Amino acid sequence: MSDKDSQEPTDQLPKEIRDLMKSSPFKTFFVGKSEKNPDSPAEDDQGAEAHEETLKRIQGFNLKPREIRDYLDRFVIQQAEAKKVLSVAICDHYNHVRQCIENPSLREIDYAKQNILLLGPTGVGKTYLMRCIARLIGVPFVKADATKFSETGYVGGDVEDLVRDLVKAADGDVELAQYGIVYIDEIDKIASSGSTTGGGGRDVSGRGVQINLLKLMEETEVNLHSQTDLAAQMQAMMEMQRTGRSRKRTINTRHILFIVSGAFDKLSEQIKRRVQSSSIGFAAGAAGAVAAARAHVTHDSDFLRLAQSRDIIDYGMEPEFVGRLPVRVACQALTAADLEKILVTSEGSILSQYRADFAGYGIDFEITQPAVCEIAAQAYQENTGARGLMTVLERVFRNFKFELPSTAVKAFRVDEKTIAEPEAVLCSLLRENAQKQHEVLRADVNAFAQRFQTDYGFELVFDDGAVDVLIEQSLAADKTIRALCEDKFHNFHHGLKLLVADDGGDGSKRFVITRDVVENPDKAISRWVVERFKKTS
Structure with missing residues (x-):
């Protein structure tokens, strides 16, 4: 085959193949977003407008860390230190993105990213914090669960899919995606099973996933299409046929901010043993420092605030992986009083959701303060953080939601007795409205x-x-x-x-x-x- 033949344009392909390409569900892969698509000029214009709009939003970003903290306070109760750390990280990241967009030469300068590790027991708001931030930020953002990845990608996902998803979140705009934010939850579930503490680890591939992730968190070139992506390979073949050379389609992760979180269930026990043993046989000064640190501990999970790199490594995380997460912050366990505040003051309160559910049937309810306290107390006993609130509310309201929409009841009152004996209160309510029910x-x-x-x-x-x-x-x-x-x-x-x-x-x-x-x-x-x-x- 001559050079001329190898560079034959797509237009010279057999008509049947060109028709198949036009009607294929993978058409968008054959004609990339960065190439001109004569069949959809409106789509190109729309993509350009979205790109400009995002750039304007980033360039006009002027929030201060305290303002982001105040925004998070509307939805998440407590976790002051985590809010502070995340607010600073988001502001720093935005400022860096803006500077790189205004002065492209800064992209090649080494930048020490403040990748963050969030620790804390289940239900304290780690994921909810990031969900609220995702609504606020303007750069591309993706969230994933670490447990869905495997070392090879054949069973489960490939960690590089995170970066590809970031490009999708940016509507194919690689320039914007390279400044995005990746949030990975359940990171403790990929701890190596051979950890000295036996703290966990789902299988031997956990170590491989960590190694692949740490490359992403530092700096690497990620192919925008995986090797198992048939449509991408077909696109590359068509491009080679059209131009005679393949175009490099990669994204660099140098400026992508990574935030990971995990419960690290048994890590607090490990730190507690270390702290207790370190206070034996030490000098008075060292023992006093340990005692001062322990003075702020009211729950075993509070020991996570004393976590050191060695503790996390012993738990089963690779040293290099831990090193890529220089910023660490522990979320505190929620008390019954905190759960009460969540019900009453949080804009994202589950109680508001239940009000909306009943409102869908034209029903309203009044809840007394003692009832709120009782719900919070029972939820605290569940030991699942804010998730315990839904457990209690579901138990209380389950039959109310089933029965009342088919009755004449349009309002009811929730008091301590309702929380203690929901069935009896419901039966009494139905008897009182028997005539209306007819x-x-x-x-x-x-x-x-x-x-x-x-x-x-x-x-x-x-x-x-x-x-x-x-x-x-x-x-x-x-x-x-x-x-x-x-x-x-x-x-x-x-x-x-x-x-x-x-x-x-x-x-x-x-x-x-x-x-x-x-x-x-x-x-x-x-x-x-x-x-x-x-x-x-």
Whole structure:
């Protein structure tokens, strides 16, 4: 094959192949975002506008660390030190991004990134902090769970997929993606299983995942398409066919900020043993320093604030990996008082979510302060942090959410008794509204009649006796009026059609439903047919 043949443009390919490329679901891979796509100029314009908008947002960034901290305070209770560290890191990162965009020569200068390690027990707000920051920041941001990765990428994901996802988050804009932020949760789950503490580690590939991650956190070139990406390989082949050379498509991770977090469940026990042993046999000054550090410890997880690199390495993390995370901050365990504040003051309170759930049915509830305290106390006993609040609220409101939407109740009160005995309170509430409930059930009967007329063209008029028996059967069988009526009258329209047909099409389509009809619809139809036959014979 000559050089000329190897550089044959795509336009000279057989028409069948060109048509296949145009109709392929992978079309966007054949025509990259950075190349001109004559079939979608509007898409190119939209991408350029989004790029300019993001650049303007970054260049106009003027938040101070305290302002970011204040924003996080609206959603996350406590964790003052973590908020401080994250606020400073975000501001520093934004400022660095802005400087690199304004002066591209700065990109080649070594930059010591403040990659962050967040430690803390489950449910204290580590992930929620990052979720709130993701809403605030303007640079590309991706979140992933460390447990989904494997060393090879054949079983589970490849760690380089994180960077590729960052490019996707930037709508294919590599220039913006190289200044993005990557957040990895559950990082402690990839601790090597051979750690001296036996602190954890899911399998032997954990060490390999750490090694691959540390390369990303330092600086490396990542191919924008993985080796297993068939569409990307086809794109490269088409580009080689068109230009005679392949274009390098990589992204450098030098300026990407990495934030990782993990519960490190048994690390606090390990640090506690170290601190206790270090206070034995030391000089008075050293022992005094240890005692001062321990004075602020109210929960075993608070020992995480005393974590040193050696502790994290002994837990099963690679020394080089730990070295790539120079900024470390421990989140404190939440007290019952903290959980109470979350319910009452946090903008993201789970209590607000439950209010919205009930509001969807037109129901509101009032909750007393003693009830809030009791919910927080029970949630604290769950020992799962803020997640314990949902456990308690679900236990309390489960049957309320199931029963009340089908009743006349539009408001109720939650007090200490409701938290202690939700079933008894619900039964009492339903008894108090029994009369109103009959009105609701009557309305349900009328609603069924209206649907029946819409679907089949027959008007069913339920008299008082029929309505009463339907209500009685509904309550006795714990079944809704709709389900009860659909079960009783599911073939009723066939009999009514026979009645109308026997009248030569001139019969009335209005039928009165009595108690007897409700109790045995098939028998009623048979009786009506016989009566109609006698009249016409």
